[in-house]
Amino acid sequence: MTYTEIGGAGELRDLLGLPTGRARLVRDAPFFDELAVRGRRPILALLVDVEQIFFHCPKSFLRSKLWDPDSWRPDALPSHATLTKRVMETPETLEELEEHYALANYSRLLY
Helix, strand or coil: CHHHHHHHEEHHHHHHCCEEEEEEEECHHHHHHHHCCEEECCCCCCEEEEEECCCCHHHHHHHCCCCCHHHHHHHHHCHHHHHHHHHHCCCHHHHHHHHCEEEEEEHHHHH
């Protein structure tokens, strides 16, 4: 396996809690064939060797109802295009960005 060390797995705490362990970028591995999408293998993968995970306050997760789909309000947030327009200077209009980030178009551009 060819890999590049990128630092501690603690950098992934926003996704996993607070893990300890190592993270590295892998350029090729036997499992890449299983990750192929539309016949294209990935060129990189992030491999995380987690030793421990320290979760933040479990009561806050229960109170937030994060895992309860009935509490989700995706329309309460601005669209991806709106956020992009607010934080970046782009030549595209908001309407052009909305079209670019539309699910059908964006899904087609991903792979």
